Amino acid sequence: MDQGEIALSDREFGRVKARVYAEAGISLSDAKRTLVVSRLSKIVRALDLPSIDAYLDCLERTKSERDAQNFINALTTNLTRFxxxxxxxxxxxxYVGRLVEQTRARDGKPRLRIWSAGCSTGQEPYTIALCLLAARPELRRWDFKILATDIDTNVIAKASLGIYPESxxxxxxxxxxxxxxxPGDGTIRVPMAARALVSFKPLNLMAAWPMKGPFDAIFCRNVAIYFDKKTQGEVFGRLGKILAPEGFLYIGHSENLGSGGESFKLVGKTIYQSRPMQKTRDAA
Ligand SMILES: C[S@@+](CC[C@H](N)C(=O)[O-])C[C@H]1O[C@@H](n2cnc3c(N)ncnc32)[C@H](O)[C@@H]1O
Structure with missing residues (x-):
């Protein structure tokens, strides 16, 4: 144990696992013990509490939303890249290129909605915006929006800035x-045209979703790997309902839809298309 790290008994680890599972659907394996110790030790010390047990008691007793959020933020894994x-x-x-061709002759402002669910620090939704604007500049005239959500409020705050290290x-x-x-100061910045397309919002995939959709495409990549099979099935099943008929769902390379795959067909490597059932494309 490093100096300053707090001990984690089996019972305490059990309590941490139960809480993060109930709140966020995150299923911590025993391999995550070291991560839990290092992440929670910092908080426990900052709060001047004697143990992880005392910290968990405090979370339960005070019901402070800020402390509860800090607990979740500490236990998420946010690895991502452009x-x-x-x-x-x-x-x-x-796909969007085909939509652009199909809508060329139509009147009105065509609509395109994309959701990056579990967007971490924003590289995924910004990559979507940058790629699509580069491939189809006419999208600037569309009613085109990218919703980017994550349970972790720290990553949402970082993502909103659109500023990253040059590395x-x-x-x-x-x-x-x-x-x-x-700009030459060791950072890179996402250009305003791409930033303007993306709205970052905190959202727990386990909770009710305030938006109605439908989304033309959903990216939910490397998020469900932290869930157990039951939760994965439930989340992908819900994503199937909010995706437009024939819209696409993109998942991580090591993931599968499990019991949530009923309304999808596999059309590419970790790319699924929503089967056209009795869903409508009415705007939300
Ligand atoms: C490894 S990152 C994936 C980022 C990006 N999608 C990618 O593939 O590069 C996983 C993200 O899922 C988020 N996450 C975990 N549980 C979540 C939940 N219940 N609701 C929303 N987001 C969650 C984490 O906070 C984390 O930022």
């Missing part, structure tokens, strides 16, 4: 790197 699993963005650009460009091709602004 253009992660980039075949998804190529596929989406192809985020590592591994990106020069063409992709040129999509970002580089």
């Amino acid at each position: 253009f992660r699993e980039d075949h998804h963005f190529e596929h989406l650009a192809g 985020e460009l590592n591994g990106l091709s020069p063409v992709r790197a040129r999509l970002f602004e580089r």
